[in-house]
Amino acid sequence: xxxxxxxxxxxxxxxRLQAIMLLLFCIINLLSALHYYSQTIIxxxxxxxxxxxxxxxxxxxxxxxxxxxxxxxxxxxxxGIDDDAMTxxxxxxxxxxANLSHTCQHFDYELYMGYxxxxxxxxxxxxxxxxxxxxxxxxxxxxVVGSLLFxxxxxxxxxxxxxxxxxxxxxxxxxxxxxxxxxxxxxxFRFLSxxxxxxxxxMMYILVMEYxxxxxxxxxxxxxxxxxxxxxxxxxxxxxxxxxxxxxxxxATSAPFAIVPLFYFIVPESVQWLxxxxxxxxxxxxxxxxxxxxxxxxDESVYTEFIDECKRSQLHTKSGPNLFGLFVTPRLxxxxxILFFKSMVITLCYDAVSRNVQGLxxxxxxxxxxxxxxxxxxxxxxxxxxxxxxxxxxxxxxxxLSGVFISVTGAILFCTDRxxxxxxxxxxVVLSVIGRFGVTVAYNSGxxxxxxxxxTCVRGQxxxxxxxxxxxxxxxxxxxxxxxxxxxxMPEIILGILSLLGAGLCLLLPETLNRTLPTSLEDGENFGKxxxxxxxxxxxxxxxxxxxxxxxxxSQSIRDNGAAxx
Numbered sequence: 001x002x003x004x005x006x007x008x009x010x011x012x013x014x015x016r017l018q019a020i021m022l023l024l025f026c027i028i029n030l031l032s033a034l035h036y037y038s039q040t041i042i043x044x045x046x047x048x049x050x051x052x053x054x055x056x057x058x059x060x061x062x063x064x065x066x067x068x069x070x071x072x073x074x075x076x077x078x079x080g081i082d083d084d085a086m087t088x089x090x091x092x093x094x095x096x097x098a099n100l101s102h103t104c105q106h107f108d109y110e111l112y113m114g115y116x117x118x119x120x121x122x123x124x125x126x127x128x129x130x131x132x133x134x135x136x137x138x139x140x141x142x143x144v145v146g147s148l149l150f151x152x153x154x155x156x157x158x159x160x161x162x163x164x165x166x167x168x169x170x171x172x173x174x175x176x177x178x179x180x181x182x183x184x185x186x187x188x189f190r191f192l193s194x195x196x197x198x199x200x201x202x203m204m205y206i207l208v209m210e211y212x213x214x215x216x217x218x219x220x221x222x223x224x225x226x227x228x229x230x231x232x233x234x235x236x237x238x239x240x241x242x243x244x245x246x247x248x249x250x251x252a253t254s255a256p257f258a259i260v261p262l263f264y265f266i267v268p269e270s271v272q273w274l275x276x277x278x279x280x281x282x283x284x285x286x287x288x289x290x291x292x293x294x295x296x297x298x299d300e301s302v303y304t305e306f307i308d309e310c311k312r313s314q315l316h317t318k319s320g321p322n323l324f325g326l327f328v329t330p331r332l333x334x335x336x337x338i339l340f341f342k343s344m345v346i347t348l349c350y351d352a353v354s355r356n357v358q359g360l361x362x363x364x365x366x367x368x369x370x371x372x373x374x375x376x377x378x379x380x381x382x383x384x385x386x387x388x389x390x391x392x393x394x395x396x397x398x399x400x401l402s403g404v405f406i407s408v409t410g411a412i413l414f415c416t417d418r419x420x421x422x423x424x425x426x427x428x429v430v431l432s433v434i435g436r437f438g439v440t441v442a443y444n445s446g447x448x449x450x451x452x453x454x455x456t457c458v459r460g461q462x463x464x465x466x467x468x469x470x471x472x473x474x475x476x477x478x479x480x481x482x483x484x485x486x487x488x489x490m491p492e493i494i495l496g497i498l499s500l501l502g503a504g505l506c507l508l509l510p511e512t513l514n515r516t517l518p519t520s521l522e523d524g525e526n527f528g529k530x531x532x533x534x535x536x537x538x539x540x541x542x543x544x545x546x547x548x549x550x551x552x553x554x555s556q557s558i559r560d561n562g563a564a565x566x
Contacts, residue, residue: 003269005214007306008364011287012294013213016145017268020293023221024263025208028167028226031260032201033232034239034253035170035193039139040355041236042177042246042294043132044117045125050104072104072126112363120554122181129485135186136478140351142173142194145470150199151464159270163203164261170196171257178247198471204263210270211290219383233354233372237365247399278314280307316554321521323461326454329525336462338505339450340469342395345502347470349402350443353436353479358484361425370429372439382444389450390513390537396506402438405431405500409424410492439499444517452512455524507533 005013012018109120119125124132146166154162173193180186185441209217240249268290274283284303291298326336357367386394409431412424448468454462483490510528512538516526 004210004275007287007298007302008211008290009213010296010298011291012296012304013211014216015294015296017290017293018208018212021208021211021267022224024267025221025224026238027205028201029225030232031167031170031227031257033229034236035200035257036197036381037233037236038174038193038250038253039136039190039251040272040357040368041240042118043136044112044115045119045129045358046112046115046117047110048107048125049122051106051108052104058241077423097120112365113241114244115365116245119184121246129482131183131186132480133478135183135190137199137475138187138191139194140471140474141175142191143197143474144468145191147198147464147468147471148281149195150203154199154203155273158273159203160264160267162199163207163267164264166196166199166203167257168191170200171254174250174254178250198467204267207267209268210272211268218386222379222383222444226376230375230379234369235376236320236372237368241365275310275314280310282413283310284305284380321457323458323465325458326462326522326524331526331529332455332521332524335453335509335524338509339453339466341505342502343446343450343466343470344473345498346399346439346442346446348473348477348480349406349439349499349502351474352480352491352495353402353406353432353439355477356432356481356495362429367429370433371436374433374440378437378440379444381441386445386448388538389514390451390511391445392506392509392511393536393538394445395449396503397511398438398441398445398469399499399503399506400438400444402435403503405438405498406435406492406499407496408490409435410496411493413489419550435495442502449509449512451529452517453509453524455518455521457520511535511537513537 011173104126107123107125111120119129121131146169150162150166154164170193173189173191173196177186177189177193180189205221209221212220234370236253239252240246243252245301268286269282271286274280274286284307287306288298327333354371357364357371382394384430389397407427412428412431447463450466451463452457454466481491483494510531515528518527
């Protein structure tokens with residue numbers, strides 16, 4: 001039987017077409033980073049102070065600097081005023097005096113590098129800060145709905161049209177957000193934009209992986225993701241600074257999505273999907289197109305034999321088990337629930353840590369860029385260590401690293417908050433970047449771990465649900481960051497605890513490196529049955545190496561003794 005990888009080898013699995021697809025995948029990574037982090041960029045909150053009762057904002061700022069009152073209240077009255085202190089300037093009107101107990105209505109801002117964010121333009125701060133938090137949370141509600149909807153459509157209509165549709169939705173959602181200056185419209189447009197999240201990236205990932213030589217998939221895809229997603233993340237805040245407004249940023253980062261529909265004329269449809277839908281003629285057309293672009297000549301009989309084998313295989317294929325089979329037996333159910341929780345924790349922490357760039361004593365633009373630098377080394381580390389120390393060690397150790405450094409950052413913020421002293425900005429920044437590095441490693445390794453643990457018979461459904469569960473949990477990301485307004489280190493405390501809990505639960509999962517992966521639900525139940533939480537692949541390899549060395553030494557000793565005896 002000529003398998004797909006075999007026939008692709010004849011058509012060319014690492015040649016001109018694959019180079020073009022990898023280049024297009026790099027573009028998708030850039031666009032995905034700009035789209036995903038638009039959430040953070042448009043909602044930066046600069047330093048602000050109330051100017052109610054002042055004719056000169058400079059006087060309000062001077063009072064705010066001297067007093068310890070809330071930035072959400074008129075500073076003259078936030079700290080308290082004596083009855084005798086009614087020498088207040090006559091520019092404080094009776095209307096202002098009547099509203100002293102109410103939240104401030106007018107603010108002045110110290111904009112970061114002149115950038116006007118959504119929150120500063122609409123004054124969605126203080127008692128109105130919950131509105132931007134709710135609107136941002138709708139982005140992740142949209143990502144859950146979009147992942148399910150586009151996933152279903154991808155199985156019905158194909159990978160390529162959904163790749164194009166998801167990126168068009170991203171462009172439309174971000175562009176319409178420019179007009180979303182009320183809570184209902186802002187929430188709806190962020191929901192629409194969020195629907196594209198994941199599908200605008202994953203579909204291209206699937207197509208590139210299918211057409212690329214298996215031995216080069218990990219390296220090729222990881223380098224594209226690591227370098228270009230990192231580049232897009234680092235560039236995002238400076239595009240905003242260059243254009244000065246959140247509207248300009250959204251329009252400038254949405255416009256490049258218009259090139260994605262042109263992928264239709266270059267990228268071939270998934271052959272595996274076409275075969276599964278019994279569209280054999282179109283599958284052959286895609287393969288012939290691959291061979292033509294790569295300058296290969298493939299005999300017609302090769303295609304015929306391939307299609308005949310596919311037809312015979314599908315003739316004997318019966319409907320298999322469904323997703324609910326993962327919850328029937330105890331060990332498989334436990335592993336599945338741990339994968340769900342791990343995905344929730346990793347995705348939530350990844351999003352929150354990525355966006356947690358304010359309140360750390362440094363410009364959020366600079367902090368965002370410094371934090372994004374962790375993406376590339378995280379991908380490189382994954383390439384180097386994933387197949388050396390094993391999946392379980394990689395997942396648990398990266399989450400442990402992330403949890404420890406995030407927690408230490410929270411402890412530093414807590415101590416400085418209580419003492420009223422100045423925080424060590426450099427130390428906080430370094431710890432935050434290391435925390436981002438750890439959670440990025442965990443995020444990138446998590447998808448492969450879940451793919452290998454879930455039995456083949458329900459792998460597609462299982463991995464999709466694990467992914468969706470993670471995105472569903474990111475709904476709480478905005479609210480976790482919002483807790484900083486009540487207690488400075490609260491986001492770090494919550495994220496640190498979740499990371500440490502996730503690291504502990506990963507130890508209960510079996511190792512998949514150098515194992516025969518489960519194909520049936522029964523295999524999944526028995527997979528790693530005799531393993532303990534402290535069993536790691538790299539320790540087993542070391543033990544085996546020691547045993548081999550000892551055996552060789554023993555054999556050599558016997559030969560030496562025998563030679564001496566004779």
